Amino acid sequence: MPMTLSRCAAILKQDGVRHHVDTADGTIRAVFVTRHYRNPRGERLAIVQLDTPDDGYRCRAVIQRAFAPGPDVAATCLALCKMAADTPLVGVEYDESMESIRMVIEAVVEDGELTRLQLLSMVDRLVEAAEAWQVAINLSVPPLARGSARRARGAA
Numbered sequence: 001m002p003m004t005l006s007r008c009a010a011i012l013k014q015d016g017v018r019h020h021v022d023t024a025d026g027t028i029r030a031v032f033v034t035r036h037y038r039n040p041r042g043e044r045l046a047i048v049q050l051d052t053p054d055d056g057y058r059c060r061a062v063i064q065r066a067f068a069p070g071p072d073v074a075a076t077c078l079a080l081c082k083m084a085a086d087t088p089l090v091g092v093e094y095d096e097s098m099e100s101i102r103m104v105i106e107a108v109v110e111d112g113e114l115t116r117l118q119l120l121s122m123v124d125r126l127v128e129a130a131e132a133w134q135v136a137i138n139l140s141v142p143p144l145a146r147g148s149a150r151r152a153r154g155a156a
Contacts, residue, residue: 002056003109011116017123027051030123036138037130040068040100046127050119059107059114061122063130065100067137077101083133089122090129103130 019030028050051060080092
């Protein structure tokens, strides 16, 4: 039995998760305030998008444009792929057309529906991974590369 957006929305509503169902795009969006994660616009918000591709036989939780690729796309992708390898369920995708990196969790739905706990765990783990990865990225990037350190007097 395939998973539907209306079933996903009902689960989110039952758990008190504020969300918006975009029927035109066939997606649900939920916004989460974060402590460490900052989206590429610098906001402490993670926007999780839920989709049910393949006629509902997959459920996909995504943070689109999760991280800016930076000047060295390959190095950024490699660093995030290493973190994904250490984070169960969470994957990384690079979208060249949007020049962005997205975080994703997918579940196959074969002969039943995702349970409430499974769907909420997908969303929670995605936001938790964004929080943890942001901290790891900040620790691994020198301050001057982040633009947070003061420039020396007379520096351009």
